[in-house]
Amino acid sequence: NAGVTQTPKFQVLKTGQSMTLQCAQDMNHEYMSWYRQDPGMGLRLIHYSVGAGITDQGEVPNGYNVSRSTTEDFPLRLLSAAPSQTSVYFCASSSSGGAGRTNIQYFGAGTRLSVL
Amino acid sequence: AQSVSQHNHHVILSEAASLELGCNYSYGGTVNLFWYVQYPGQHLQLLLKYFSGDPLVKGIKGFEAEFIKSKFSFNLRKPSVQWSDTAEYFCAVKNSGGYQKVTFGTGTKLQVIP
Numbered sequence: 001n002a003g004v005t006q007t008p009k010f011q012v013l014k015t016g017q018s019m020t021l022q023c024a025q026d027m028n029h030e031y032m033s034w035y036r037q038d039p040g041m042g043l044r045l046i047h048y049s050v051g052a053g054i055t056d057q058g059e060v061p062n063g064y065n066v067s068r069s070t071t072e073d074f075p076l077r078l079l080s081a082a083p084s085q086t087s088v089y090f091c092a093s094s095s096s097g098g099a100g101r102t103n104i105q106y107f108g109a110g111t112r113l114s115v116l
Numbered sequence: 117a118q119s120v121s122q123h124n125h126h127v128i129l130s131e132a133a134s135l136e137l138g139c140n141y142s143y144g145g146t147v148n149l150f151w152y153v154q155y156p157g158q159h160l161q162l163l164l165k166y167f168s169g170d171p172l173v174k175g176i177k178g179f180e181a182e183f184i185k186s187k188f189s190f191n192l193r194k195p196s197v198q199w200s201d202t203a204e205y206f207c208a209v210k211n212s213g214g215y216q217k218v219t220f221g222t223g224t225k226l227q228v229i230p
Binding site: 042043044045048059105110 | 120125150152158159160161162165206217218220221222223
């Protein structure tokens with residue numbers, strides 16, 4: 001059971017470069033989210049999606065884009081990387097909670113990103 | 117807006133000591149409450165959750181938490197910690213129903229000394 005899969009695990013970028021962090025889930029979850037984790041700040045929501053074709057901003061969306069063309073995939077794009085985006089990024093998915101399913105979030109293993 | 121406060125940023129205990137990590141949230145409606153654990157170098161894993169019913173919730177690895185609605189608290193407890201409990205613990209809250217943003221506390225790092 002793969003759960004939530006994130007790639008890559010580690011990435012180093014130069015300021016101004018772009019890249020895409022991949023996230024895929026095989027649990028048929030409707031909801032998917034991207035968080036960044038910084039020391040002393042917990043997890044902060046970047047973007048989220050409640051279903052294919054539907055995305056919305058979280059609390060720290062600037063500098064990031066997302067799309068949700070399929071239920072399984074929710075990539076996060078950094079358009080022009082900045083040192084302030086050095087962080088650990090986690091993708092999470094959860095069901096909508098209908099039909100007896102609980103809406104617990106399941107997290108991927110994370111992507112550690114450094115922007116020089 | 118909802119918020120979560122974890123009072124202790126860093127806790128150091130000896131093995132077999134009892135643990136209580138504080139968590140308070142601010143939101144007036146119906147909430148779902150969670151504790152997640154993050155072992156060094158790993159992703160977050162659900163420790164326990166409260167949705168409704170018995171306010172004393174038992175989770176994995178001997179952890180439990182008590183929801184006290186009047187105090188807006190959801191403290192995590194374990195009677196006797198082990199070295200393997202060394203990790204960072206996050207309290208989280210979301211409004212119940214539908215997709216509601218999960219708000220995380222800033223985390224408590226627990227270090228258990230053998």
